[in-house]
Amino acid sequence: MALIKTLEEIKKIKKANQIIAKLYRDILPQYIKEGITTNEINAVVDDYIRSQGARPACIGVPGIIMGFPAATCISVNEVVVHGIPNERKLKNGDIISIDTVTELDGFFGDAAITYPVGEISDENKKLLEVTEKSREIGIDFAKVGNRIRDIGHAIQAHVEKNGFTAVKDFAGHGVGHEMHEDPMVPNFGKAGRGIKIENGMVLAIEPMINVGSYKVEILNDGWTAVTKDRKNSAHFEHSVAIIDGKAVILSIDD
Numbered sequence: 001m002a003l004i005k006t007l008e009e010i011k012k013i014k015k016a017n018q019i020i021a022k023l024y025r026d027i028l029p030q031y032i033k034e035g036i037t038t039n040e041i042n043a044v045v046d047d048y049i050r051s052q053g054a055r056p057a058c059i060g061v062p063g064i065i066m067g068f069p070a071a072t073c074i075s076v077n078e079v080v081v082h083g084i085p086n087e088r089k090l091k092n093g094d095i096i097s098i099d100t101v102t103e104l105d106g107f108f109g110d111a112a113i114t115y116p117v118g119e120i121s122d123e124n125k126k127l128l129e130v131t132e133k134s135r136e137i138g139i140d141f142a143k144v145g146n147r148i149r150d151i152g153h154a155i156q157a158h159v160e161k162n163g164f165t166a167v168k169d170f171a172g173h174g175v176g177h178e179m180h181e182d183p184m185v186p187n188f189g190k191a192g193r194g195i196k197i198e199n200g201m202v203l204a205i206e207p208m209i210n211v212g213s214y215k216v217e218i219l220n221d222g223w224t225a226v227t228k229d230r231k232n233s234a235h236f237e238h239s240v241a242i243i244d245g246k247a248v249i250l251s252i253d254d
Helices: 007-030 038-051 120-141 148-159
Strands: 073-076 080-081 095-104 107-116 170-173 181-187 200-205 209-210 216-218 226-227 233-234 238-243 244-247
Touching: 007 095, 038 073, 038 095, 038 120, 038 209, 038 238, 073 238, 080 095, 080 233, 095 120, 095 233, 107 120, 107 233, 107 238, 120 148, 120 209, 120 233, 120 238, 120 244, 148 181, 181 200, 216 233
Parallel strands: none
Antiparallel strands: 073 080, 073 095, 080 226, 095 107, 170 181, 170 200, 200 238, 209 233, 216 226, 238 244
């Protein structure tokens, strides 16, 4: 069952998301370069979110072993999602996915982006292009008259057409009053299934796409999800609201 938001609530969710949009567009590109550690990037994210009067909502999220210890999830190369920042230094040719959640005045924003580090391989370039495009395709299918599984079906079709695979163990979701709400929004599946999409829904659409197998495994920290074959993965996410029958992106800065 999806939570339906009012237009006033959607405006507040958008404010939380716009902090992330500005972070990704204006702040982080200055820092994503060879030699910086993921801990240092996490510190930049933490400082910026707090400077905007918001809370980095990832901190303390309960896990199997421990609460998440950082302001943002930072996942490099073979790490799919939920990477914990550490002393790993970025290298030329890496790809780095950053997944950030903010809470502002009781409302949540959620978005992810994958950046190239220096000059990346043609395969990685294609992976980023296809993953980002699959997110846009998924957003196009998030409209009244469709069902939730239509989004994932469209994402999977685009990804597989280009020789990649969609992760099945993690999915998009509702967002707004909480970081994770119903409904789940998988990045695969059969069209015509799932609940009907309605005006007032706010969804985080977030394809996680692998070069090789879609299979993942969780490391001993209980958080870090890596590709089982250790091939690279990319992640792009927007929060969108269904308004007047179609998806409006909240996690862009306008």
